[in-house]
Amino acid sequence: MKTLKHAIGLLVCMLIITGCENQPTAITDKSDYNNYLELVANEALQQAETDLQFWEKKLEKEPSQYPYVAKIAASHSRLFKITGKVSHLKAAEKNLLVVNERTKYNHVGYLRALSRNYISQHRFRDAKALLEKAKSNGENIEATYKMLFDVELELGDVVLAKTYLERIKNLSDFDYLIRLSKWSDHQGNLDAAIKYMEQATTIAENSNINSSKEWAYTNLADFYGHAGNIEQSYNYYLKALAINPNDAYAKKGIAWIVYSYEKNPNEATRILNSITDKYQVPDLYLLKAEIAEFMKNEQAKEAHINRYLELVSNESYGDMYNVYNVELFLDTENKQDDALLLAKKEIQNRPTAQSYDLLAWSYYKKGNVKKALSIMEEFVIGNTFEPLVMYHLASIYKANGLTEKANKLKPELLASSFELGPVLAQKISHI
Secondary structure (H helix, E strand, O other): OHHHHHHHHHHHHHHHHHHHHHOOOOOOOHHHHHHHHOOOOOHHHHHHHHHHHHHHHHHHHOOOOHHHHHHHHHHHHHHHHHHOOHHHHHHHHHHHHHHHHHOOOOOHHHHHHHHHHHHHOOOHHHHHHHHHHHHHHOOOHHHHHHHHHHHHHHOOOHHHHHHHHHHOOOOOOHHHHHHHHHHHHHOOOHHHHHHHHHHHHHHHHHHOOHHHHHHHHHHHHHHHHHOOOHHHHHHHHHHHHHHOOOOHHHHHHHHHHHHHHOOOHHHHHHHHHHHHOOOOOOHHHHHHHHHHHHOOOHHHHHHHHHHHHHHHOOHHHOOOOHHHHHHHHHOOOOOHHHHHHHHHHHHHHOOOHHHHHHHHHHHHHOOOHHHHHHHHHHHHOOOOOOHHHHHHHHHHHHHOOOHHHHHHHHHHHHHOHHHHOHHHHHHHOOO
């Protein structure tokens, strides 16, 4: 009996030790970010609203002054970034259409402004058409080339995107470096992506332009997270918040660290609640739903999904949430046909490897695993290295009896568990 008790005792100790080893050391501290969650005033919001009212009054007094319309559009664009309200994005578009019509689509600044608006709406073909007009004009051509790189990459034309990247080559230019970083990431070279983003961050810090620093910090934080350097990722999200205490993206990044790395879903939800109180972006509710699923709280999960669906039912969103909708509908009874139609539409809008992955995943979910594999082989494999795509590929390999190929992807997937999140990480073991 004594021997049995001793053995049981040893086993319990081993389980406790193993549990402790599997539990990551906390790197976040509420005292670091609590003040950012309890903000009352938003100075940037107040300033943008004041600017909007100012230019609206100016235009009311002088209706023929179309440059005032451009200022109104700029104010709405800032308000969209600050509040997440799609009504501001559409209002900016409306005003930018007016100024482009008044200038007969021959003012490159207004053309690029409307193109940026269309990029935000995921209307990449419309954005490209405007940039081609700006390119034919020839004024400030490098700025146009930079945006053409962005659009061609979104449209899946990597050859043309690289051509534009080479035309703007300047290793001392912030705009070039952030695009070179994005290109490196697209090619699957995360180390290079981080290196170039670090260089861009140094330039932003030296220029001391807050908006550039904030943008660089959050993007660098993302890359550090992808590379598994979670503490650095956290620190850079905090640096962004020190510049802009209302940076919703940085707060979301911290919430993801708390949830995916530290496995603290309650605290992650608290952070997200502080964002959604003032910032209405639909996909935040899908993240809340995922956390609720991890907590096995089906009621909360359903409530968050319903809130997401309520928000995206607004026609102003257009195709902005197609990708999210496909993923959601594929896991919803009687919605898989709708998901497949949306995936095909996304191919028309944006024929990238990621879009074809979505199409393949739709066929896989509907049981046509051979069709899914053929799409992956023709359009996806070797063209993107995103962890979610690799998870889909491993699942499709297994469904087609290619177990050895599926197993080869497992180590990479396990290494990407932070990026994929706990819910998907749990599913990797079943591949």
